[in-house]
Amino acid sequence: MTESVLSTLSLIIxxxxxxxxxxxxxxxxxxxxxxxxxxAILTIAFILSVVVMYSKLAYxxxxxIISSFxxxxxxxxxxxGVINIELGIKIDNVTVIMLFVVNLISMLVHIFSIEYMHGDxxxxxxxxxxxxxxxxxxxxxxxxxxxxxxIFWELVGLSSYLLIGHxxxxxxxxxxxxxxxxxxxxxxxxxxxxILILFTHYKxxxxxxxxxxxSQGNIPFNSEAWLTAAGILVFMGAVGKSAQFPLHVWLPxxxxxxxxxxxxxxxxxxxxxxxxxxxxxxxxxTADAMLVIAVVGAFTSLVAAxxxxxxxxxxxxxxxxTVSQLGYMIxxxxxxxxxxxxxxxxxxxxxxxxxFLGAGSVIHAMHHEQDIRNMGGLRKKLPLTYATxxxxxxxxxxxxxxxxxxxxxxILAGTLAFGKLTGHWLIPIMGFTVxxxxxxxxxxxxxxxxxxxxxxxxxxxxxxxxxxxxVGPLVVLxxxxxFIWYTPNPLSPDAGWFMKEWVKTPSTVVPxxxxxxxxxxxxxxxxxxxxxxxxxxxxxxxxWAHYPAMGMSILLAGxxxxxxFLFYQWKKINADxxxxxxxxxxxxxxxxxxxxxxYDATAIxxxxxxxxxxxxxxxxxxxxxxxxAAWLGRFISSLSGLFDTFVxxxxxxxxxxxxxxxxxxxxxxxxxxxxxxxxxxxxxxIILLLFFKPF
Amino acid sequence: xxxxxxxxxxxxxxxxxxxFVVVTTRNVxxxxxxxxxxxxxxxxxxxxxxxxxxxxxxxxVYVGGILILILFGVMLTNKITDVDIRTGTIHLLPAAIxxxxxxxxxxxxxxxxxxxxEPVELPITTTYAIGKELLTNYVLIFELLGILLLVVLIGxxxxxxxxxx
Amino acid sequence: xxxxxxxxxxxxxxxxxxxxxYGIITRKNxxxxxxxxxxxxxSANINFVAFSKYGNLGINGQIVALFVIVLAAAEAAIxxxxxxxxxxxxANVNVDxxxxxxx
Numbered sequence: 001m002t003e004s005v006l007s008t009l010s011l012i013i014x015x016x017x018x019x020x021x022x023x024x025x026x027x028x029x030x031x032x033x034x035x036x037x038x039x040a041i042l043t044i045a046f047i048l049s050v051v052v053m054y055s056k057l058a059y060x061x062x063x064x065i066i067s068s069f070x071x072x073x074x075x076x077x078x079x080x081g082v083i084n085i086e087l088g089i090k091i092d093n094v095t096v097i098m099l100f101v102v103n104l105i106s107m108l109v110h111i112f113s114i115e116y117m118h119g120d121x122x123x124x125x126x127x128x129x130x131x132x133x134x135x136x137x138x139x140x141x142x143x144x145x146x147x148x149x150x151i152f153w154e155l156v157g158l159s160s161y162l163l164i165g166h167x168x169x170x171x172x173x174x175x176x177x178x179x180x181x182x183x184x185x186x187x188x189x190x191x192x193x194x195i196l197i198l199f200t201h202y203k204x205x206x207x208x209x210x211x212x213x214x215s216q217g218n219i220p221f222n223s224e225a226w227l228t229a230a231g232i233l234v235f236m237g238a239v240g241k242s243a244q245f246p247l248h249v250w251l252p253x254x255x256x257x258x259x260x261x262x263x264x265x266x267x268x269x270x271x272x273x274x275x276x277x278x279x280x281x282x283x284x285x286t287a288d289a290m291l292v293i294a295v296v297g298a299f300t301s302l303v304a305a306x307x308x309x310x311x312x313x314x315x316x317x318x319x320x321x322t323v324s325q326l327g328y329m330i331x332x333x334x335x336x337x338x339x340x341x342x343x344x345x346x347x348x349x350x351x352x353x354x355x356f357l358g359a360g361s362v363i364h365a366m367h368h369e370q371d372i373r374n375m376g377g378l379r380k381k382l383p384l385t386y387a388t389x390x391x392x393x394x395x396x397x398x399x400x401x402x403x404x405x406x407x408x409x410x411i412l413a414g415t416l417a418f419g420k421l422t423g424h425w426l427i428p429i430m431g432f433t434v435x436x437x438x439x440x441x442x443x444x445x446x447x448x449x450x451x452x453x454x455x456x457x458x459x460x461x462x463x464x465x466x467x468x469x470x471v472g473p474l475v476v477l478x479x480x481x482x483f484i485w486y487t488p489n490p491l492s493p494d495a496g497w498f499m500k501e502w503v504k505t506p507s508t509v510v511p512x513x514x515x516x517x518x519x520x521x522x523x524x525x526x527x528x529x530x531x532x533x534x535x536x537x538x539x540x541x542x543x544w545a546h547y548p549a550m551g552m553s554i555l556l557a558g559x560x561x562x563x564x565f566l567f568y569q570w571k572k573i574n575a576d577x578x579x580x581x582x583x584x585x586x587x588x589x590x591x592x593x594x595x596x597x598x599y600d601a602t603a604i605x606x607x608x609x610x611x612x613x614x615x616x617x618x619x620x621x622x623x624x625x626x627x628x629a630a631w632l633g634r635f636i637s638s639l640s641g642l643f644d645t646f647v648x649x650x651x652x653x654x655x656x657x658x659x660x661x662x663x664x665x666x667x668x669x670x671x672x673x674x675x676x677x678x679x680x681x682x683x684x685x686i687i688l689l690l691f692f693k694p695f
Numbered sequence: 696x697x698x699x700x701x702x703x704x705x706x707x708x709x710x711x712x713x714x715f716v717v718v719t720t721r722n723v724x725x726x727x728x729x730x731x732x733x734x735x736x737x738x739x740x741x742x743x744x745x746x747x748x749x750x751x752x753x754x755x756v757y758v759g760g761i762l763i764l765i766l767f768g769v770m771l772t773n774k775i776t777d778v779d780i781r782t783g784t785i786h787l788l789p790a791a792i793x794x795x796x797x798x799x800x801x802x803x804x805x806x807x808x809x810x811x812x813e814p815v816e817l818p819i820t821t822t823y824a825i826g827k828e829l830l831t832n833y834v835l836i837f838e839l840l841g842i843l844l845l846v847v848l849i850g851x852x853x854x855x856x857x858x859x860x
Numbered sequence: 861x862x863x864x865x866x867x868x869x870x871x872x873x874x875x876x877x878x879x880x881x882y883g884i885i886t887r888k889n890x891x892x893x894x895x896x897x898x899x900x901x902x903s904a905n906i907n908f909v910a911f912s913k914y915g916n917l918g919i920n921g922q923i924v925a926l927f928v929i930v931l932a933a934a935e936a937a938i939x940x941x942x943x944x945x946x947x948x949x950x951a952n953v954n955v956d957x958x959x960x961x962x963x
Contacts, residue, residue, distance in 0.1 A: 401935055411700050673955060673956045674955060675884060675885050675886075675887075675893070675955065675956070676882070678885055679789055679793055679885050680789060682793045682794065682797055682881060682885070683793055685797065686793065686797055686800060689800045689804075697863075699864060700863070700864045702870065703864045705861060707868075707872050710872065710876065711872065711875050711876070711879075712932050714875075714876055714879045714880075714899055715879060717879075717883065717895055717896075717899065718879050718880075718882050718883035718886070718887070718892075718895075718896060718899070723889055723891065723892060724883050726892055726895060726948045727891075727895070730895055733899065733902070734902070737902050737905070737906060740869070740872065740909075741906075741909055742861045744869065744909045744910060744912070744913045745907060745913050746909045746912070746913075746925070747877055748922070748926075749905075749909060749922050749925055750930075750938035752926060752929060753905075753929060756929050756930070756932075756933050757898070757902075757929065757932075757933075760931055760933055760934065760936075761898065761936045762945060764936055764937060765891060765898075765909045765940070766893060766937070767940070768891045768894070768940040768943055768944070771944060771947065772890070772943060772944065772946075772947040772952075772953045773889075773890060773953075787886055788883040789885075790881075790882055791887075793863060793881075794879075794881050794882045794885070795878075796880060797881065798874060798875070798877075801874040801877065801878070802871055802874050805870040805871060805874060806867055806871070810866055810867075810914070810915070811915075811916075812865075812866055812914050812915065813915070813916045814913075814914070815912075815913070815916060815917075817912070817917050817918075817919070818919075821919065821922060824919045825919060825922060825923055825926065828919055828920070828923050829923065835922055836927060840927065840931075841932050843930075843931075843934055844930070844934055847934040847937050847938055848937075850938060850941070851938050851940075851941040852919050852941075853946075854938070854941035854942060854945055855940075855941040855944045855945065859948065
């Protein structure tokens with residue numbers, strides 16, 4: 001399997017979903033069974049991605065495969081000279097793992113949707129949109145430059161809009177789609193400015209070229225402030241796409257879309273795109289940028305966890321949980337724990353998708369009931385769904401023997417090390433708090449949905465386990481949440497191939513003065529055990545932090561689960577009484593920290609008022625100018641009309657009058673009398689005589 | 696002043712005076728009868744010019760034929776029972792001016808031109824000469840005139856015929 | 861006055877001619893117009909005969925004058941026939957009232 005074959009296969013994987021989208025969207029109305037074609041395409045893409053992943057990790061473990069071509073050459077740009085814009089793909093270990101993840105979850109969602117969306121009026125178009133989304137996401141994963149990343153970034157936003165607003169007859173769904181797109185756009189402004197800063201200085205979009213330039217000391221406009229700014233601005237895109245505070249408000253509303261869509265986009269893949277972006281630009285982040293990222297991630301996870309405590313819609317709980325876990329990933333990148341962040345991205349994709357699809361199964365069985373206060377006791381009716389849902393919940397809570405435990409533990413260790421190395425202790429405190437809250441609200445969800453007595457007997461009686469088409473994907477995803485795929489030692493991720501061999505923290509290229517001293521730079525490579533690691537300081541600190549972090553996280557998770565059982569299963573503490581006692585806090589949490597209202601009052605009202613002013617301007621002044629021009633035109637034409645009537649017509653009439661007058665005058669010559677004519681003859685003869693003068 | 700001149704002036708005056716009366720008088724009968732004198736005057740001038748045959752023909756045809764015709768025309772086309780038959784005139788002023796100028800022009804031409812006069816010896820009696828010419832050099836015209844007169848005869852009769860249909 | 865010569869006859873003829881034209885132009889009665897025509901013809905005849913004697917026409921002048929007389933007769937006959945016809949149609953022979961060529 002040569003490198004070029006691998007790149008070709010990757011390109012095929014990229015374009016297969018696009019082919020599926022085009023075929024289904026064009027012919028879907030006539031051949032309703034074409035959705036099977038789409039599902040088949042995704043299956044092929046998945047199989048190919050398995051092949052690619054295997055080849056890369058087996059044969060090209062330590063090298064990157066890059067395939068690019070020169071798209072546009074601007075020969076004589078002013079002030080810049082020759083500019084080459086390249087497009088291409090970069091395949092490294094992170095890429096192939098992401099390919100596997102995206103294709104697997106996309107395929108499973110396709111299969112799940114066959115049954116879940118059965119009977120929907122836009123069935124085939126749904127599948128087409130899923131194909132378009134997969135294509136866009138794969139584009140983000142495979143790209144080797146910022147321009148292509150931005151193009152596919154926007155495409156992913158578009159696909160998300162189409163899918164969230166699938167039931168666009170519902171006003172809430174259409175509004176949610178708009179909200180998602182607009183809030184993403186706000187983040188994209190920052191990203192675009194960041195890209196432009198980099199392009200202006202380096203005259204290229206390609207990642208590797210830019211990083212090489214930075215490592216040689218060529219930083220934007222020769223100031224570290226600009227480098228930090230570029231890093232933070234590009235991170236803004238991730239803030240929008242990965243629903244970080246303050247741009248997280250779209251993700252809960254996006255639950256208006258069909259549940260498989262939530263599973264694919266808003267749990268596993270699209271929101272992970274932001275994390276993926278940060279991993280791509282990780283090497284150029286200065287210390288200040290990393291601190292900002294860490295704080296944003298930590299704060300986001302805290303806010304989301306507090307809100308998830310009180311939500312009653314099954315999908316909203318999962319949505320806020322997603323925001324919280326994304327905050328974890330971002331926080332992890334900010335503190336420098338690159339590998340754990342990516343690890344968590346992969347494990348979260350699996351168990352969150354399993355949770356969402358499980359919720360879909362529950363909703364489908366309960367005939368579109370989503371409020372957990374009306375559920376209960378479903379474990380008897382939906383055993384398989386319950387089993388997979390429980391496994392995923394254990395994973396997200398960070399209980400040992402799961403993949404989630406490994407990744408979350410690593411992140412928390414990283415934050416602890418960061419705190420020790422830099423003195424920013426608030427970040428690990430927030431991280432551990434969130435771990436406790438996560439365990440609590442996830443088990444609350446499980447208990448209220450599956451345990452206890454059913455609260456709505458009518459729906460309960462009609463509920464039944466979903467067919468294999470829906471349960472199969474659940475089983476697969478739950479299986480992937482077990483530790484065994486990632487490391488042989490359930491308690492130590494370091495021993496596993498995922499951590500040791502497949503994914504390595506890249507060396508930062510940022511100049512020494514602006515990075516944390518524990519960040520390894522390319523010019524300080526220290527070979528320890530045959531692999532490139534962080535500086536010795538960092539490795540030491542991580543070793544110190546490992547076991548305390550593990551211990552604390554298990555303890556806090558256990559506490560959270562205990563409280564959940566106390567509140568909801570054993571009913572020792574009455575949740576409602578507690579809620580009434582701390583009513584302001586409860587309302588604050590239930591109403592999502594009143595953020596939507598705050599935005600409405602400030603940004604949205606401001607924009608609407610501004611647009612009212614502009615509309616007034618347009619109506620009065622611009623239209624006034626146009627109307628004035630029209631009035632002027634009409635006035636001039638009426639003047640010209642007057643001229644035409646009086647002068648031109650007057651001339652014509654006068655000519656007619658004149659000829660009539662002459663005619664009348666000459667008519668008198670025609671007397672009809674011969675003698676008159678003879679007189680004229682005589683006169684003519686006289687005149688002739690006068691002319692010729694014969695005398 | 697030979698006798699020739701006196702007789703010439705006499706006949707000229709007769710002719711011109713009666714012609715003048717013909718064209719100016721309002722009375723149709725007067726005009727018709729004065730025409731008679733004009734013709735006689737012209738015949739006299741012919742004699743003075745040595746055209747004896749022509750003078751007699753003038754009197755016979757003009758006076759005996761045409762004048763009678765004119766008088767018949769006058770009588771048939773006017774209400775002859777009226778005592779005084781008057782007719783009006785038109786275009787007096789422009790006619791006078793125009794004719795006057797014309798006359799002036801003609802006369803000045805005739806007077807100031809240097810005519811080449813080659814007095815030709817005319818025969819004393821022109822009858823023989825005219826007759827001879829008519830039947831030799833001008834025989835075609837002579838015959839055609841005969842036919843013309845026949846046609847005129849038929850034509851005039853048919854035009855003046857009253858339609859009884 | 862000089863000896864009567866060609867010029868005198870020509871002057872007479874031109875006087876007659878002018879008077880004839882005058883008669884044609886000014887007279888309302890059709891018959892009187894005819895009289896004017898006769899005057900003109902006579903003046904032309906005098907011209908011919910005068911030149912026949914004083915010019916180099918010879919006898920040809922008189923022959924032509926003879927023809928003119930014949931034609932004048934023919935023409936007078938036809939003209940009077942027409943005048944009679946007009947009288948039948950219009951009950952008068954005023955030429956200035958026969959103006960249907962007007963307009």
